[in-house]
Amino acid sequence: xxxxxxxxxxxxxxxxxxxxxxxxxxxxxxxxxxxxxxxxxxxxxxxxxxxxxxxxxxxxxxxxxxxxxxxxxxxxxxxxxxxxxxxxxxxxxxxxxxxxxxxxxxxxxxxxxxxxxxxxxxxxxxxxxxxxxxxxxxxxxxxxxxxxxxxxxxxxxxxxxxxxxxxxxxxxxxxxxxxxxxxxxxxxxxxxxxxxxxxxxxxxxxxxxxxxxxxxxxxxxxxxxxxxxxxxxxxxxxxxxxxxxxxxxxxxxxxxxxxxxxxxxxxxxxxxxxxxxxxxxxxxxxxxxxxxxxxxxxxxxxxxxxxxxxxxxxxxxxxxxxxxxxxxxxxxxxxxxxxxxxxxxxxxxxxxxxxxxxxxxxxxxxxxxxxxxxxxxxxxxxxxxx
Numbered sequence: 041x042x043x044x045x046x047x048x049x050x051x052x053x054x055x056x057x058x059x060x061x062x063x064x065x066x067x068x069x070x071x072x073x074x075x076x077x078x079x080x081x082x083x084x085x086x087x088x089x090x091x092x093x094x095x096x097x098x099x100x101x102x103x104x105x106x107x108x109x110x111x112x113x114x115x116x117x118x119x120x121x122x123x124x125x126x127x128x129x130x131x132x133x134x135x136x137x138x139x140x141x142x143x144x145x146x147x148x149x150x151x152x153x154x155x156x157x158x159x160x161x162x163x164x165x166x167x168x169x170x171x172x173x174x175x176x177x178x179x180x181x182x183x184x185x186x187x188x189x190x191x192x193x194x195x196x197x198x199x200x201x202x203x204x205x206x207x208x209x210x211x212x213x214x215x216x217x218x219x220x221x222x223x224x225x226x227x228x229x230x231x232x233x234x235x236x237x238x239x240x241x242x243x244x245x246x247x248x249x250x251x252x253x254x255x256x257x258x259x260x261x262x263x264x265x266x267x268x269x270x271x272x273x274x275x276x277x278x279x280x281x282x283x284x285x286x287x288x289x290x291x292x293x294x295x296x297x298x299x300x301x302x303x304x305x306x307x308x309x310x311x312x313x314x315x316x317x318x319x320x321x322x323x324x325x326x327x328x329x330x331x332x333x334x335x336x337x338x339x340x341x342x343x344x345x346x347x348x349x350x351x352x353x354x355x356x357x358x359x360x361x362x363x364x365x366x367x368x369x370x371x372x373x374x375x376x377x378x379x380x381x382x383x384x385x386x387x388x389x390x391x392x393x394x395x396x397x398x399x400x401x402x403x404x405x406x407x408x409x410x411x412x413x414x415x416x417x418x419x420x421x422x423x424x425x426x
Contacts, residue, residue, distance in 0.1 A: 043083060044190065045074045045093040050396040051219045055092040062086055080270060083263065084277050087194055088256040091218035091249070094197050097179050097190035104185045107140065108150055111187065115154035123178075123191065123267070124155070126163055129170035133192065134180035141182045151180050151189075175265040195262030201248075202258035203312035206304045207239040212340050212376075214255070216398060217245040220405060223394060224336055224374050231291040231335035235325040240305025240318075242338050243294035247314035250290050254281040258312075288317040293331045297324040326359045334370035343378045343401065353382040361386035369412040376405045 047055045055074050056067055062085055064076035086096050101118055105111040134148040141147045156166040177192035199214040234243040296302050299322050309315040344353030364373055377383050378401035390406035
């Protein structure tokens, strides 16, 4: 069975590695997606366990359409009784690129008309559209004249783990948070500090990774409403995932100067089942001290998207760099931001720069290696020991 795992820009290599670990075959890297092959068990397993995938699609139709009429006709010819019945509901999510089909919502509407007209002609009745909780999620993708249709096995996007029912003003995507932790190569027995935790996503994802808790344990999936749903197989995979959970092995500290954010983060961690694995502490990072002699720090500071915030951001990023340089020796630090100018104010030389997106914002995810003394002395010592 051919499958497609969607993800965020720049995370394709991480997703490829993850899928190989699950047993995926014939992997092809696409733009923000990975195409691979697997059976029904792999389909269920990836949905349950993937931290990097956003959706898992099952393609079932590909064709050319030169105009709206041809799009309608070819969709209408598909035997929709394989996937739907009159007592089921569905929704169509569509994306369009090119000069022919310029409005994704209009393309979705034509597809919906083609589907319901087929049922009406054959049975005298029709399935209904439900945008909130449909039985079937259909994915429509049009690039120029190339049309592909797929069943969305995930339903809600996989970043919706089920724990973050509360958030602050600009929460980071759960997939991105997990990817940032993976990119950091968080070592065993290494303390992780999330000093601007907000709604707690980075710390929570870290705890889920450390305890080997599958991110899909506390949610449902689109495939559970399919006509060929194998409940026994799904139940077996969930039981296996629960057996793999282990106690915490690494210290995780979540800090924020805002007690309201910390309260939200703690409640989210409770829903995720990892609240006891995280130390929550109300601390202003600009006045903070390390929690260990060495460790990993991942910072998602405000980006200052509004023009009037620019000067405040410059000062904030300067203060972050100053605190890191003078108070956090022997730490590895990763900082994500879309504010390229403010990032320069950190005053530290990054050893790595990664281009990723937080929502629609193009960001840099920079790595800084901190040490005692002058940088040149550190480089000399490092060379001598290699």
